[in-house]
Amino acid sequence: MPDTDCLHCLGLLLCSFEVLTDFYVSQQFGCLLPIDLPGFYYDADKNRYFPLKSPIPGSSSASTSAHKPPPKSTKKQVKDGQHEIATKVVKMLHVRELSGNSIISNKKKVNFQEQYQNIQTSKPTIWKYKGTERTADAALEHVHASIQTPDGLVKSELLLTGGLNNKIFCSYEVGCVGEHTNARAHHMPDVVQHLNIENQTSLNPPKPLWNAMTVMPSYVSCIKIPRSYHLQTTDADSSASRAIATTLGIETTGGSVFSVDLSEPLEYVDGIRILGQKIHCISSISKSTIWTADCSLNGNQTVIGTDSGAALVHMESGRKSWIFRSKSDVLSLQFDCSGNIVLCGLRNGAILTVDTRQKPEDLRDRHLSKHQIPIPSLKTGQSSSGRNKKRENKWFEVQGNVHHTRTMFMPSSVSCLVALKLYDQYFLASSMDGTVRLYDHRMTQRGAVQMYEGNSNSHTRIQMGVDPSERFVMSGGEDFYLRVWRLKSGEMLYEDKFMNSVPSVVCWPRGDGGRSSFPGAWLGSREGLFYVDA
Numbered sequence: 291m292p293d294t295d296c297l298h299c300l301g302l303l304l305c306s307f308e309v310l311t312d313f314y315v316s317q318q319f320g321c322l323l324p325i326d327l328p329g330f331y332y333d334a335d336k337n338r339y340f341p342l343k344s345p346i347p348g349s350s351s352a353s354t355s356a357h358k359p360p361p362k363s364t365k366k367q368v369k370d371g372q373h374e375i376a377t378k379v380v381k382m383l384h385v386r387e388l389s390g391n392s393i394i395s396n397k398k399k400v401n402f403q404e405q406y407q408n409i410q411t412s413k414p415t416i417w418k419y420k421g422t423e424r425t426a427d428a429a430l431e432h433v434h435a436s437i438q439t440p441d442g443l444v445k446s447e448l449l450l451t452g453g454l455n456n457k458i459f460c461s462y463e464v465g466c467v468g469e470h471t472n473a474r475a476h477h478m479p480d481v482v483q484h485l486n487i488e489n490q491t492s493l494n495p496p497k498p499l500w501n502a503m504t505v506m507p508s509y510v511s512c513i514k515i516p517r518s519y520h521l522q523t524t525d526a527d528s529s530a531s532r533a534i535a536t537t538l539g540i541e542t543t544g545g546s547v548f549s550v551d552l553s554e555p556l557e558y559v560d561g562i563r564i565l566g567q568k569i570h571c572i573s574s575i576s577k578s579t580i581w582t583a584d585c586s587l588n589g590n591q592t593v594i595g596t597d598s599g600a601a602l603v604h605m606e607s608g609r610k611s612w613i614f615r616s617k618s619d620v621l622s623l624q625f626d627c628s629g630n631i632v633l634c635g636l637r638n639g640a641i642l643t644v645d646t647r648q649k650p651e652d653l654r655d656r657h658l659s660k661h662q663i664p665i666p667s668l669k670t671g672q673s674s675s676g677r678n679k680k681r682e683n684k685w686f687e688v689q690g691n692v693h694h695t696r697t698m699f700m701p702s703s704v705s706c707l708v709a710l711k712l713y714d715q716y717f718l719a720s721s722m723d724g725t726v727r728l729y730d731h732r733m734t735q736r737g738a739v740q741m742y743e744g745n746s747n748s749h750t751r752i753q754m755g756v757d758p759s760e761r762f763v764m765s766g767g768e769d770f771y772l773r774v775w776r777l778k779s780g781e782m783l784y785e786d787k788f789m790n791s792v793p794s795v796v797c798w799p800r801g802d803g804g805r806s807s808f809p810g811a812w813l814g815s816r817e818g819l820f821y822v823d824a
Contacts, residue, residue: 337374404776411762411774411783414824417479418789418817419499425460426451426814429513430753430795433533436555437463443555447799449499450533450550450565451814452510459506459535461565462499462819476500479821483788496810496821504566507546508537512582516589517625517711532605534592535569536580545580547573547592547603573608575601581621581751587629593646595620599690600634602646614644614690615658621751624707626731627714635704638665638686641719643693643734658689663697698734701725706753712760720754722747726765728777742775744782755796757809764811764822766793772813772822791816 330339429452437446447464462477477499484493515533531553539545551568575596582595592603599615600623613632622635634642640663665684688694700721708718716739720726724747727738746767754765756777763775772793774784795814813820 407761408776408781408783411824414483414784414822415481415493416483416788417496417821417823418482419477419479419819419821421477422462422499422501422818424455424816424818425453425458426819427791427794427816428452428454428814429510429535430797430812430814431513431515431533432797432799432812433515433552435552438555438557449812449819450513450535451819452506452513452535453816454509455816457506457508457510457537459504459510459565459569461502461504463502464499465497477819482820483786496823499819502565504569506535506537506548507543508540510535511538511545511580512536514583514585514592516585517587518589532589534572534583534585534605536583536594538581539575539577539579544575544578545594545596546571546575547580547583547594549605572605573603573610575610579619581619582623584623584625584632586625587627591629593623593625593632595623595634599688600632600644612658612690613646614642614688614692616686616688618686622704622707624709624717626709626717627711633707633709633717635700635707635719637703639700639702639704639721640665640686641698641700641704641707642688643696643731645691645693647691659691660687660689661692661694662687663692663694666699696731696734698729698737700727705747705751706765708754708756710756710760718754718756718763720745720747720752720765722749722751724748724767726754726763726775728780740778740780742780742782744785745773746771750792750794752792753795755798755811757798757811764796766796766813766815768792789815789817789820793820 327339330341332339426449429450431450433448433450435446435448437444449460449462449464451460451462452458453460479496479498481493481495513533513535531551533550533552535548535550537546537548549570549572550565551570554568556565556568572592575594578596578598580594580596584593586592590605592605593613594601594603597619598617599612600620601610601612603610614634616636618636618638618640620634621637624633625631626633630645630647632644632646634644636642642663662685665686700719702721702723702725704719705722706718706720710716710718715731716728717731718726718728724745726742726745728740728742730739733739742763745765746769748768750768752766752768754763756763761777762783763777764772766772769787770789770792771785771787773782775782793813793815796811798809798811810821810823813822
């Protein structure tokens with residue numbers, strides 16, 4: 291038989307739990323007095339129930355207190371005690387369920403909030419905009435802008451896009467500003483995938499797009515805005531309220547760097563050339579292809595990646611200076627949070643760390659210091675002694691202020707680099723064999739700190755993206771699939787095919803600040819623009 295004292299203690303614990311629950315419920319429904327429980331009385335001073343036929347804990351005499359009547363309490367004491375317990379219960383629920391790992395899943399404890407976000411992200415609604423084909427498969431960026439309409443100044447959003455199939459720089463106004471004008475080119479979204487069954491009856495479609503185009507000298511290769519850009523920069527820092535666009539270049543002339551001024555309100559007249567008068571050529575690179583670019587924090591400098599190295603372009607003067615030279619194309623690059631270091635991803639798979647701070651006399655090519663960097667490779671061969679799989683030493687030469695000890699290699703050509711903002715020591719790298727990795731600047735020689743499995747690629751430059759809250763990583767694949775991973779854990783949350791082309795560029799709306807668990811993302815492909823909403 292169970293011990294009587296144990297049963298008595300268990301009964302007290304169960305009663306205490308019921309009391310807490312009753313108090314929480316009574317608080318929610320506005321009750322001011324404690325609930326009467328048979329065989330118990332409520333002590334307002336100690337804020338507890340006690341059994342009538344057992345000694346009150348802490349009393350001096352058990353015999354005199356066994357049948358002690360419940361002490362009198364005022365309504366104010368009862369209300370204060372009730373409010374205190376209800377507050378503790380709510381706080382306990384929040385800490386355990388929202389902030390703590392209190393849910394058991396796959397034989398491990400997980401965070402309730404993260405589980406909800408994962409489920410939500412795994413069931414997105416995807417929209418496709420008709421009539422946007424071949425305009426957004428090379429470059430895609432989201433910006434805020436002020437637009438002057440007949441009804442006054444309107445704050446709106448723009449999608450800046452470029453494609454590899456025409457020489458058109460497109461600006462899509464996201465919203466209804468175009469309805470105030472005689473604009474003809476507008477694009478409406480249609481649902482192509484809807485996995486969130488709970489919201490099927492209350493779909494909230496994204497806004498329509500109003501299109502304007504500008505002809506460029508050659509194909510648009512990259513569009514970027516400064517890291518410090520946000521909604522208020524249009525009224526503050528003019529250098530930070532600009533976008534930059536680069537073109538690949540053609541045989542007779544090289545690529546160029548353009549500035550897109552967003553500091554002044556845009557005139558939207560008849561929907562024509564919304565940015566035509568705001569685009570200015572800053573610099574050109576003779577007989578060089580410009581593959582990629584990135585802006586400094588304040589937007590006063592742009593670094594460009596070419597087929598012969600990387601160069602800094604000063605946006606006010608247009609002056610350029612090479613920061614390093616190489617025979618391997620620079621396909622991707624990123625400023626770090628300090629603005630002094632640039633990560634450069636090369637066609638040969640190397641990721642170089644380049645310091646942009648140079649003395650004036652070192653700006654000319656012949657003064658750039660030379661480095662021979664070993665390329666890790668494994669040669670399989672058969673010798674007379676029967677040995678095989680011996681290491682073969684290969685080298686490639688670079689010129690510039692390169693931290694060669696921090697060089698790392700991807701398995702193939704580096705397709706994309708993404709520096710994180712909230713965790714400024716980390717960056718993502720992807721290569722053309724489908725590899726996606728997370729690195730730590732402080733431990734580059736120890737390899738990746740996280741891997742993201744399942745992506746597919748062989749030769750395409752695919753741009754991946756990270757949401758503003760830096761919880762999710764999104765990338766397309768050559769198998770036409772879109773994939774989403776959890777940034778910290780590497781868990782794949784979504785994998786599906788809803789188009790017949792490569793989702794080659796990704797961007798999230800600016801200005802969200804991480805308030806939403808998964809703010810809607812924009813996708814660009816040869817089939818046009820898509821919107822992913824979880």
